[in-house]
Amino acid sequence: MTQEELAERARVSRLTVLKIESGNPGVAIWAWVSVMEVLGLLGTLQALHDPVAQAMDAAHGRRVRKRDLRKKLDF
Secondary structure (H helix, E strand, O other): OHHHHHHHHHHOHHHHHHHHHHHHOOOOOHHHHHHHOOOOHHHHHOOOOOOOHHHHHHOOOOOOOOOOOOOOHHH
16 A cells, blocks of 8 residues: 555545654644554554553552531532
8 A cells, every 4th residue: 555545545644644654753643543543553552551550550549539528618
């Protein structure tokens, strides 16, 4: 598949395809996803996971705010 065909199918410009190929960080994420979808690589995003970040999220828990019962909001 040529760059022109890829760009047309992904609904991006050929310049955007060039930037993606060169690893330009300024390309919008939707353009990356669109190109990956056309190339059949979208499933690889789901395969990417960071076990360290997941462990940290699980260990951190969720912050629960406690209400200050001394405050009376009497209008």
